[in-house]
Amino acid sequence: MKILVTGSNGMLGSDLVQELLAQSYEVCGLGKSRNRHSRISYVQADITNRQSVLESVSRLKPAIVIHTAAFTDVDGCEQDSNRAFSVNTEGTKHVVEASNACGAPLFLISTDYVFDGEKKGLYRENDTPKPISVYGRSKYEAEEFLKSHCRSGWIIRSSWLYGENGKNFFRTILQTATKTRKLRVVNDQRGAPTYTKDLAKGLRMLVEKSNRISGCRVYHLANTGTTTWFDAARKVVSQAGWPVEVEAISSQDLKRPAKRPMNCAFDMSKIKTDFNIELRSWEEAFADYWTESLEKESHVLIASKPSAQAEGKKG
Numbered sequence: 001m002k003i004l005v006t007g008s009n010g011m012l013g014s015d016l017v018q019e020l021l022a023q024s025y026e027v028c029g030l031g032k033s034r035n036r037h038s039r040i041s042y043v044q045a046d047i048t049n050r051q052s053v054l055e056s057v058s059r060l061k062p063a064i065v066i067h068t069a070a071f072t073d074v075d076g077c078e079q080d081s082n083r084a085f086s087v088n089t090e091g092t093k094h095v096v097e098a099s100n101a102c103g104a105p106l107f108l109i110s111t112d113y114v115f116d117g118e119k120k121g122l123y124r125e126n127d128t129p130k131p132i133s134v135y136g137r138s139k140y141e142a143e144e145f146l147k148s149h150c151r152s153g154w155i156i157r158s159s160w161l162y163g164e165n166g167k168n169f170f171r172t173i174l175q176t177a178t179k180t181r182k183l184r185v186v187n188d189q190r191g192a193p194t195y196t197k198d199l200a201k202g203l204r205m206l207v208e209k210s211n212r213i214s215g216c217r218v219y220h221l222a223n224t225g226t227t228t229w230f231d232a233a234r235k236v237v238s239q240a241g242w243p244v245e246v247e248a249i250s251s252q253d254l255k256r257p258a259k260r261p262m263n264c265a266f267d268m269s270k271i272k273t274d275f276n277i278e279l280r281s282w283e284e285a286f287a288d289y290w291t292e293s294l295e296k297e298s299h300v301l302i303a304s305k306p307s308a309q310a311e312g313k314k315g
């Protein structure tokens with residue numbers, strides 16, 4: 001079965017390509033820059049260009065499309081809303097149209113940022129989205145278009161992604177922690193850091209139930225358990241063993257262009273009930289990410305920049 005991954009060069013897209021190849025699927029990719037994978041067919045296309053997307057997808061003839069391509073810089077979206085809506089909303093419309101044209105079911109990867117974060121409990125799939133940022137609105141409008149226009153399209157919302165192939169919170173904390181003895185990290189946003197390798201595996205399992213894909217459905221899928229950015233940062237520092245203090249601050253202290261939802265915690269019982277899919281805890285996933293990627297990166301960082309942290313570790 002041939003599966004098209006849009007955004008195949010991205011953080012999730014890269015792990016998804018590897019997960020699908022490992023299970024012997026025929027994989028093709030679509031992205032804006034040059035292909036970064038071997039063993040896949042690839043088209044370089046800008047999803048904001050309708051004609052280009054229609055032609056590319058009809059040439060590739062996928063049986064299933066997994067749409068991960070997006071403008072994901074949340075503050076960048078706030079500062080350039082034209083680009084955010086053009087890529088995330090209009091781009092998705094083109095992918096929906098192209099998937100309909102070749103009869104391929106579509107999985108749209110969406111986000112916890114479609115919610116305002118005001119709910120006290122866990123967000124269920126049927127809670128009403130109320131995005132508070134341009135990024136969240138642009139993704140929500142993409143969801144709404146898919147619901148009304150896609151013959152067979154499912155929306156999979158995930159949260160707080162990190163992985164080997166992209167800029168992410170844990171990596172940023174590690175890099176910043178080599179340069180300072182004190183980090184200030186927000187302690188009032190709660191969510192589930194999700195390892196893109198785990199999400200890729202969950203998506204592949206969902207694809208395997210593809211004989212049951214019809215109509216439109218929404219699912220929440222992330223690593224289980226929740227934390228705050230502050231506690232997640234403390235985990236990185238403690239794994240590195242560096243003498244860095246992590247200070248808790250509020251979102252208001254950190255003046256960023258885009259507002260973030262305070263609560264991003266998902267109820268994921270629907271995907272468990274329907275498909276018996278449940279990702280492991282975020283702590284277990286992070287432990288693997290540490291040994292698979294960050295530990296080595298921490299050694300390189302220390303070696304390339306003799307610092308107070310290196311001194312601290314010796315002592």
Ligand SMILES: NC(=O)c1ccc[n+]([C@@H]2O[C@H](COP(=O)([O-])OP(=O)(O)OC[C@H]3O[C@@H](n4cnc5c(N)ncnc54)[C@H](OP(=O)(O)O)[C@@H]3O)[C@@H](O)[C@H]2O)c1
Binds near residue numbers: 070
């Ligand atoms: N990051 C998170 O915390 C998070 C949380 C929840 C949901 N999500 C969703 O999960 C998905 C994957 O996120 P990610 O963090 O893995 O994304 P990412 O690393 O930023 O990758 C996004 C990919 O989209 C491609 N892309 C961007 N603009 C494009 C355009 N105009 N035309 C064609 N391709 C374009 C890029 O392609 P090139 O590299 O080829 O330029 C890039 O590889 C996104 O849909 C995002 O909304 C992300």
